[in-house]
Amino acid sequence: MTATHDVTIIGGGIVGLATAHALSQADPRCRIAVLDKERHWGAHQTGHNSGVIHSGLYYAPGSAKARFARAGGEAMYRFCAEHGIPVQRTGKVVVATAEDQLPRLAELARRGTANGVRVEELDSARLREREPNVRGLRALLVPDAGITDFPAVCRTLAELLAERGADLRPSTELVGVHRDGAELVLATDRGEVRTRRAVNCAGLHSDVVAELAGATPPARILPFRGEYYETTSFRRDLVNALVYPVPDPAFPFLGVHLTRMVDGSLHVGPNAVPALAREGYDWATWSGEHLRRLVRDPGLRVLAKEYWRTGAAEIARSVLKPLFVRAARQLVPDLRSRDLLRAEAGVRAQAITPDGTLVDDFLVVEDEHWVHVLNAPSPAATASLLIGEDIAARIGARDR
Numbered sequence: 001m002t003a004t005h006d007v008t009i010i011g012g013g014i015v016g017l018a019t020a021h022a023l024s025q026a027d028p029r030c031r032i033a034v035l036d037k038e039r040h041w042g043a044h045q046t047g048h049n050s051g052v053i054h055s056g057l058y059y060a061p062g063s064a065k066a067r068f069a070r071a072g073g074e075a076m077y078r079f080c081a082e083h084g085i086p087v088q089r090t091g092k093v094v095v096a097t098a099e100d101q102l103p104r105l106a107e108l109a110r111r112g113t114a115n116g117v118r119v120e121e122l123d124s125a126r127l128r129e130r131e132p133n134v135r136g137l138r139a140l141l142v143p144d145a146g147i148t149d150f151p152a153v154c155r156t157l158a159e160l161l162a163e164r165g166a167d168l169r170p171s172t173e174l175v176g177v178h179r180d181g182a183e184l185v186l187a188t189d190r191g192e193v194r195t196r197r198a199v200n201c202a203g204l205h206s207d208v209v210a211e212l213a214g215a216t217p218p219a220r221i222l223p224f225r226g227e228y229y230e231t232t233s234f235r236r237d238l239v240n241a242l243v244y245p246v247p248d249p250a251f252p253f254l255g256v257h258l259t260r261m262v263d264g265s266l267h268v269g270p271n272a273v274p275a276l277a278r279e280g281y282d283w284a285t286w287s288g289e290h291l292r293r294l295v296r297d298p299g300l301r302v303l304a305k306e307y308w309r310t311g312a313a314e315i316a317r318s319v320l321k322p323l324f325v326r327a328a329r330q331l332v333p334d335l336r337s338r339d340l341l342r343a344e345a346g347v348r349a350q351a352i353t354p355d356g357t358l359v360d361d362f363l364v365v366e367d368e369h370w371v372h373v374l375n376a377p378s379p380a381a382t383a384s385l386l387i388g389e390d391i392a393a394r395i396g397a398r399d400r
Ligand SMILES: Cc1cc2nc3c(=O)[nH]c(=O)nc-3n(C[C@H](O)[C@H](O)[C@H](O)COP(=O)(O)OP(=O)(O)OC[C@H]3O[C@@H](n4cnc5c(N)ncnc54)[C@H](O)[C@@H]3O)c2cc1C
Pocket: 010, 011, 012, 013, 014, 015, 016, 035, 036, 037, 038, 041, 042, 043, 044, 045, 046, 047, 048, 049, 050, 051, 052, 053, 054, 172, 173, 174, 175, 201, 202, 203, 204, 205, 206, 209, 225, 226, 270, 345, 346, 347, 348, 349, 376, 377, 378, 379, 380, 381, 382, 383
């Protein structure tokens, strides 16, 4: 007979580990397990992102993203400082390069202010003082954006959990779920795990895990790959910090930006192209099952009809480097194709509803035994410590 856990978390990305951390802080006696199918923590979205601590600029006022990004960012700065994880409050600029982007830049400033984010408007001369190689008509400076190493955050969370006696099980994949009285029996490729409650933080597989648990997820995961280039080492000084374009409000991605990472490297990206498998990190990785599902997905058909132009342009920039470089040169005209080397891509778990809406906000649903995190795209790494606290509070409320 295996011991029963109070809460088992499926997925050891930053959201799953932060949830376990919050649960163990709220109740040190809580018997917690974390399962991840990979050998290392944070092997998927968390280990393949831009490493940016977002400030809450972009998100609709009142949304969970807006609430959690700003306070979550501050919590992340504190956590990193406390545990010796590299972190820098670099600030970032969002740059309008054409007249028609100015109203959207002004709207971003309004949103940021409504969300309590410090925002400063820069004219082109002040932008040049801050970022001499960046060309733009106007910009917003967001001083509280910054950078960190999210995989290092995961390693630290796992260490803290191990110290508090949590049952950490990497290389353990959930493959089935059944009930035994008041308990859940989680079938894994390494035997059974018994638990009173479970939290689904499976990222790119969160809809599949929800179905294994017997739920009907209101949205499915549509994986979008984000591809990056890295500048050669002698072009790392092209920008001083983070440089973003004005995002397209119809699309939930921020557009190709320049990101200084904590190791000093300079990344350009990510774009957003459909991935041909949930973990489709390049065009050569595809899954017949995934593609069959996509073809049958009514939501995807609606989306494709609406966005085929944007999608085709993104795919062209993905396969033709000169087009990618041309887009990035709108921000940094000095950038040359020879300055850029392909870097590792990431795949975003973006939820889509059956009517073709890309779910903008975080999406969490619960039932008697489960909390399912069904949409935790950017800025969920930034906000992870607060998302974890929110989930721990939901579980605590059920136990009271
Ligand atoms: C290209 C890119 C750039 C981004 N940039 C930023 C940024 O700069 N700042 C920011 O805040 N956010 C950013 N994000 C978003 C951020 O990375 C994610 O929101 C966050 O990492 C989500 O964490 P997670 O724990 O939910 O998912 P993940 O990190 O994907 O973790 C899910 C885990 O579940 C495991 N799993 C899945 N199925 C099973 C199963 N059946 N059994 C056991 N384990 C399972 C997986 O192995 C995985 O480790 C970016 C994302 C991408 C892809």
